[in-house]
Amino acid sequence: MSDRYAEVRHDVWLHARQMWEQGLAVGSAGNVSRRADDHHIAITPTSIPYDRMRTEEIVIVDLASGEAVESVAPPSGELPMHRVVYQARPDIGALVHTHAPFITTLSVLRLPLPPIIDEMFLHLGGTIEVSDYAFTGTDAVGENALAALGQRAGVILANHGNLCVGRDLDRALHAAIVMESCARVYVQALQIAPPAPLPLSAEEAGLRMYDERRRR
């Protein structure tokens, strides 16, 4: 039987695999999703390690009801967070949620990630804020994430990890990769001295480029 979602499932599978290969996820932690059409999203399944996950196990979920359709596996337990974000933000087409070690270090300290490298303005849109804490798997994780996200490319989830957003999966995954590498530099720098702040001119130039990229 032909699968009308085959291409979408493959896209999610591929980016989930890349997230794992980049060391942003261990075992089956973290999850990846994108819009499949106007009424559905495609999301990674629950509890299947990335090295064993198959394309056909990516789950199609009806956005309004939260029910899986035309799928063989149950969706990620963090589906409620994804649904809340897609329903509130039509501009967001894809989500990458990680428990990567350095960004999660900041998340347990509830420390925002300031733009310490000028590329952070360009790729992430400024300081990555920390959302209020909510228990994993609840709508409140998504609601709190939205409140702290703004127009930036991601948010730190208190005592949990991060959530990166984009118009498509390439952009959301890129934000997750950049964010983890900057978090690593920041955590390492803090062990020596407070990092030097960037000049206002760098912020202005970087944010202008961020806005241009988002509109492209």
Ligand SMILES: [Zn+2]
């Ligand atoms: Zn999680």
